Amino acid sequence: MGNSADIPKTTCVVFDCDGVLVDAVSSWRTLHDHFGTDNDFNLQRFIRGELTDVEFMRSDIRMWKDIQDPITRDELFRAYSGVKLMEGARHVVEQLQANGVFVAIVSAGVDLFVSSIASMLKVDDWIANGFIFNDDNTLSDEGICRLHAVGKNKIILRLLEMNNLDPQNCVSVGDSEMDLSMHVDGSRFIGFNPTRESSIAAFQSAGIPVIHSKDLRDILPHLKLE
Ligand SMILES: [Mg+2]
Numbered sequence: 001m002g003n004s005a006d007i008p009k010t011t012c013v014v015f016d017c018d019g020v021l022v023d024a025v026s027s028w029r030t031l032h033d034h035f036g037t038d039n040d041f042n043l044q045r046f047i048r049g050e051l052t053d054v055e056f057m058r059s060d061i062r063m064w065k066d067i068q069d070p071i072t073r074d075e076l077f078r079a080y081s082g083v084k085l086m087e088g089a090r091h092v093v094e095q096l097q098a099n100g101v102f103v104a105i106v107s108a109g110v111d112l113f114v115s116s117i118a119s120m121l122k123v124d125d126w127i128a129n130g131f132i133f134n135d136d137n138t139l140s141d142e143g144i145c146r147l148h149a150v151g152k153n154k155i156i157l158r159l160l161e162m163n164n165l166d167p168q169n170c171v172s173v174g175d176s177e178m179d180l181s182m183h184v185d186g187s188r189f190i191g192f193n194p195t196r197e198s199s200i201a202a203f204q205s206a207g208i209p210v211i212h213s214k215d216l217r218d219i220l221p222h223l224k225l226e
Contacts, residue, residue: 007224008224010169011101011102011165012101012165013173014105020086021121022083022084037064039063053149054142061141061143062141064139073112073139101225102124104126105117106147110131114126114128127147156170167184170184172189190209190210190211192216193212
């Protein structure tokens with residue numbers, strides 16, 4: 001692999017966050033683990049398109065509040081304290097930026113968490129979904145939907161336009177079938193460490209390069225930096 005001679009120069013890399021930049025499949029799941037809840041049923045419904053993003057977030061919050069109410073911002077933040085960066089993530093972002101590549105995170109994960117990863121890795125731009133807090137810093141009942149998990153293309157197109165970047169020079173990296181929406185026309189997509197059965201199958205039939213490792217540095221041979 002890494003036949004980089006005939007691919008366009010990489011000037012923009014867009015990362016999914018959960019399962020790509022961080023070694024945890026879902027920043028929503030981390031909170032379910034924290035509260036001892038399980039949203040697998042609703043996740044499957046969401047993937048099948050039977051729940052909207054907003055409905056899905058609301059049902060997650062409902063589950064946690066059934067266990068504990070109120071929930072503070074600090075507690076949610078602390079729930080992420082055990083989550084680690086993906087092996088090689090820091091190196092890859094540094095290497096890309098040293099080569100003038102624009103680096104962004106487009107995540108349907110939790111903003112509270114994604115923002116801390118974005119500042120830790122000093123990426124150029126980021127967007128995520130997340131929470132609304134009450135005036136006393138307790139969690140409200142509603143999530144905020146800034147992007148649709150299966151509609152990341154809209155955000156990426158806007159990002160490319162805003163930064164005067166060409167889709168041809170853009171590479172997106174994701175770990176789930178929903179991330180295939182990052183594959184905007186003319187750009188390239190790399191599947192990284194898919195874990196769900198459905199993600200592995202979707203990547204296989206999408207005819208895209210897939211990296212089965214947990215070291216983000218393994219994407220570098222698929223990029224063209226100079
Ligand atoms: Mg992911």
